[in-house]
Amino acid sequence: MSAPMSDPVHSVLDQGLRAMAGFGGDLVAHANQIGASLYAPPRLVVVGRLKAGKSTLVNALIGAPVAETAALEATRVVAVYQDGAPSRAEVVGLDGRRHPVPVVLGEVSSFPIPDEEIAYVNRWLPSAAIRDLTFIDTPGLATLTTKNEAATRRVLIDGFEQTRTASVDADAAVFLFDSAPRADELAFLKELPLSPLNTLGVLSRADGFGEGAFGRRDPIEHAAHHTATLARQLGDTVGAVIPVAGLLAQTSHTGALSENDARALASLADMSPLDLLDLLDDPAPQRVSVRVRDRLLDLVGEYGVLHGRHIAIRGAAALNEWLSRRSGVPALYSVLSSSLSEFAVMNRARRVLDKVDNLAYTHPARDRIREIAHSMRRHPAMLRVSLLGDLQRVIASDPQAPLVAELRTLLTARTSAAAVGLPDQATPQQVASVAQQRLQAAQARAVSTVTAAEDAALVNVISAYSALIGAGRR
Numbered sequence: 505m506s507a508p509m510s511d512p513v514h515s516v517l518d519q520g521l522r523a524m525a526g527f528g529g530d531l532v533a534h535a536n537q538i539g540a541s542l543y544a545p546p547r548l549v550v551v552g553r554l555k556a557g558k559s560t561l562v563n564a565l566i567g568a569p570v571a572e573t574a575a576l577e578a579t580r581v582v583a584v585y586q587d588g589a590p591s592r593a594e595v596v597g598l599d600g601r602r603h604p605v606p607v608v609l610g611e612v613s614s615f616p617i618p619d620e621e622i623a624y625v626n627r628w629l630p631s632a633a634i635r636d637l638t639f640i641d642t643p644g645l646a647t648l649t650t651k652n653e654a655a656t657r658r659v660l661i662d663g664f665e666q667t668r669t670a671s672v673d674a675d676a677a678v679f680l681f682d683s684a685p686r687a688d689e690l691a692f693l694k695e696l697p698l699s700p701l702n703t704l705g706v707l708s709r710a711d712g713f714g715e716g717a718f719g720r721r722d723p724i725e726h727a728a729h730h731t732a733t734l735a736r737q738l739g740d741t742v743g744a745v746i747p748v749a750g751l752l753a754q755t756s757h758t759g760a761l762s763e764n765d766a767r768a769l770a771s772l773a774d775m776s777p778l779d780l781l782d783l784l785d786d787p788a789p790q791r792v793s794v795r796v797r798d799r800l801l802d803l804v805g806e807y808g809v810l811h812g813r814h815i816a817i818r819g820a821a822a823l824n825e826w827l828s829r830r831s832g833v834p835a836l837y838s839v840l841s842s843s844l845s846e847f848a849v850m851n852r853a854r855r856v857l858d859k860v861d862n863l864a865y866t867h868p869a870r871d872r873i874r875e876i877a878h879s880m881r882r883h884p885a886m887l888r889v890s891l892l893g894d895l896q897r898v899i900a901s902d903p904q905a906p907l908v909a910e911l912r913t914l915l916t917a918r919t920s921a922a923a924v925g926l927p928d929q930a931t932p933q934q935v936a937s938v939a940q941q942r943l944q945a946a947q948a949r950a951v952s953t954v955t956a957a958e959d960a961a962l963v964n965v966i967s968a969y970s971a972l973i974g975a976g977r978r
């Protein structure tokens with residue numbers, strides 16, 4: 505294990521694991537193994553309907569064309585992309601066994617075991633883009649190809665409870681919709697063992713939203729407008745919804761676009777939109793060859809052709825910059841690296857604690873391990889980690905419970921004042937006084953709660969208000 509981190513949550517867990525290793529014997533190996541997940545980057549899984557644009561988005565985020573996105577080729581297995589050299593891959597079987605897979609010219613060749621026996625594929629490649637966050641691409645959820653859906657379910661949901669080795673241990677999720685979410689997708693979202701603060705909605709293929717590129721409204725603006733409605737509908741499953749055109753970002757971020765492409769696109773700049781629309785459908789176009797036209801469509805889609813041709817006059821670099829900005833991926837990235845990462849890190853802390861608990865069930869030194877788990881949990885720095893777990897469990901048992909809003913406020917507030925619903929300029933005494941009222945209300949509710957999840961959550965909510973009262977007195 506490396507030196508303790510400055511982050512208080514990490515320090516608490518690190519010290520606990522060191523104490524556990526101090527008992528010697530096989531506990532050294534256990535502590536190291538659990539510690540490895542503490543120091544690895546949090547894991548973000550990309551899920552959604554078949555062909556929603558998941559692999560395209562993963563490529564755009566990684567900045568390399570590593571995930572399969574061919575129009576006819578669906579993603580068949582769960583793939584975990586992490587930073588590491590040399591570029592290599594291994595298949596993890598449902599039985600937990602690992603098999604190395606040859607990577608030739610950046611491509612993973614065939615798998616040594618049948619798809620049905622694969623839990624996921626680990627893929628390492630040297631890339632700064634995945635240093636702080638590991639990305640997981642998944643087969644699409646669909647009614648037609650239930651085989652693909654089964655592969656995703658067993659590592660995210662079923663795997664979680666039954667065979668823990670087959671779980672990819674996601675800490676956060678990006679859920680892609682390319683239109684209104686379907687009932688089965690919403691059901692899947694609810695089953696994910698993650699809180700809404702760890703889940704981000706993406707309205708994908710935004711460049712084709714509504715009537716598409718040649719419609720009356722700009723599809724990306726239209727999609728942005730629609731995300732507000734979606735965010736309201738999905739409030740108890742996702743924290744926010746962002747419109748994204750992954751294809752535009754994939755082309756820009758992977759360096760797929762050449763100066764020749766920009767020139768070809770610029771040569772269409774003087775056409776009227778109607779003539780351009782004809783050219784896109786024409787089996788024998790005049791201005792450019794079929795091959796060039798189809799390549800442009802593959803690279804930037806109809807939207808990129810229609811609007812990018814004027815930018816392309818300034819060259820490939822300007823076009824790249826425009827594509828990236830228009831794609832919405834930089835905006836997505838900033839959410840990923842701020843709030844979503846923060847909750848992902850907290851979720852991972854919770855997984856570390858769960859692993860210590862599990863060990864206490866099976867190990868002969870169970871009492872000492874349990875004592876360590878207790879002392880880790882009791883540390884004030886761990887309160888937010890507990891509250892995040894409470895949020896997920898309370899929503900799972902009753903999404904309408906009043907505690908949901910209270911937990912969310914406590915978890916997302918940036919100041920003590922905001923944590924009790926006061927404006928930021930409130931004095932510490934005012935904060936303490938409202939916290940006192942909330943504390944009493946929580947104590948009164950603790951007598952009459954409906955579910956075990958609420959019972960457990962109220963204990964932590966009461967601790968949170970007590971801490972706010974204590975801070976106000978100081």
Ligand SMILES: Nc1nc2c(ncn2[C@@H]2O[C@H](COP(=O)(O)OP(=O)(O)OP(=O)(O)O)[C@@H](O)[C@H]2O)c(=O)[nH]1
Pocket residue numbers: 553554555556557558559560561572573574575577578579580642643644645708709710711712748749750751752805806
């Ligand atoms: N116009 C446009 N096309 C996109 C976008 N994202 C993906 N596509 C296209 O949609 C098709 C499917 O994209 P993928 O990224 O493979 O979708 P997926 O969700 O990974 O699909 P499965 O793995 O089969 O479930 C490809 O032909 C992509 O080029 C987008 O933002 N805009």
Ligand SMILES: [Mg+2]
Pocket residue numbers: 558559560572573578579641642643644
């Ligand atoms: Mg895919």
